[in-house]
Amino acid sequence: MNGCWEINGIVEMMNPIASILDRYPANVIAGALATELGRRGHDLKDSLWSAKILLEQPDAIKQIHYDYFKAGADCAITASYQATIEGFAKRGLTKEEAIALIQRSVKIAIEARDEFWNDTSNRVRRSKPFVAASVGPYGAFLADGSEYRGNYGLTQKELMDFHRPRMKALIEAGAEMLACETIPCLIEAQAIAKLLKEFPAITAWVSFSGRDEKHISEGQVFADCVMQFENNAQISAIGINCTSPKYISSLIHAAKKTTNKPILVYPNSGETYDALRNDWDGHPVHESFGEQARQWFKAGARLVGGCCRTKPEDISVIASWARSGMSF
Ligand SMILES: [Zn+2]
Numbered sequence: 606m607n608g609c610w611e612i613n614g615i616v617e618m619m620n621p622i623a624s625i626l627d628r629y630p631a632n633v634i635a636g637a638l639a640t641e642l643g644r645r646g647h648d649l650k651d652s653l654w655s656a657k658i659l660l661e662q663p664d665a666i667k668q669i670h671y672d673y674f675k676a677g678a679d680c681a682i683t684a685s686y687q688a689t690i691e692g693f694a695k696r697g698l699t700k701e702e703a704i705a706l707i708q709r710s711v712k713i714a715i716e717a718r719d720e721f722w723n724d725t726s727n728r729v730r731r732s733k734p735f736v737a738a739s740v741g742p743y744g745a746f747l748a749d750g751s752e753y754r755g756n757y758g759l760t761q762k763e764l765m766d767f768h769r770p771r772m773k774a775l776i777e778a779g780a781e782m783l784a785c786e787t788i789p790c791l792i793e794a795q796a797i798a799k800l801l802k803e804f805p806a807i808t809a810w811v812s813f814s815g816r817d818e819k820h821i822s823e824g825q826v827f828a829d830c831v832m833q834f835e836n837n838a839q840i841s842a843i844g845i846n847c848t849s850p851k852y853i854s855s856l857i858h859a860a861k862k863t864t865n866k867p868i869l870v871y872p873n874s875g876e877t878y879d880a881l882r883n884d885w886d887g888h889p890v891h892e893s894f895g896e897q898a899r900q901w902f903k904a905g906a907r908l909v910g911g912c913c914r915t916k917p918e919d920i921s922v923i924a925s926w927a928r929s930g931m932s933f
Pocket of ligand 1: 846847873912913
């Protein structure tokens, strides 16, 4: 899965999700990166969020990737969610420096994965994990909460122009797939799907954020959005993330009716984000997140993990039920 190849002039797509799901019933996604950085004492009160640590303390991010692999994750999601050329330019970085920093997010995740996998004791009952490069929504760059609302007022072409340079940088740095995540609106998913055609060897997951048990954040019906991408072979999984766990089972049932693609879910802990205070309110779900995730697998999700406020311990619980009773 590390690299694409060409047979008779046809570019073969890398599809690390299919490689794992061919052998195992579930694919375990990593948990939150920024939350874990905060828990370990790093200051994230910044519009760049975890990208700030990428700039200042990349080894701290690498260690968290490693710890998620150790906890049982089949993939890392890179610290590029909020890393954009425009965002770094506001901090005085040149375009070249910004691209180098975006690429660093991929390189440290690959380093963490290789170190993990080079220790053969880590290979027991496991597939080699892969590195999914995070492509956050346009609203994450704005850092004003619109990542959970959509309604940017941009055209599809403008959204493609925004996403193109980061996507190119991530792929050139060695990303094994793209995690297009927390997408609040259909037009942005359509822009990303169209842009993927410019990078024919890469696959992506497309993951929306949801506002309730039926709709994505901007208000479109989730099942209708899912159906739009059924014939796009580069989208190797589709689903929902950074959404309250209480909506997830309904959303899975809705998606199952309109797609044959693997469904992925990695909700947040159930707390809600206050963009004005740049912090989280409320309490996490009472039931163990990792145990609750088992219900999502039973409902039909094939890729399961956690988004904001989830921890390596949550992923460890998911990995323990996901791998128990499997035949190898
Ligand atoms: Zn999240």
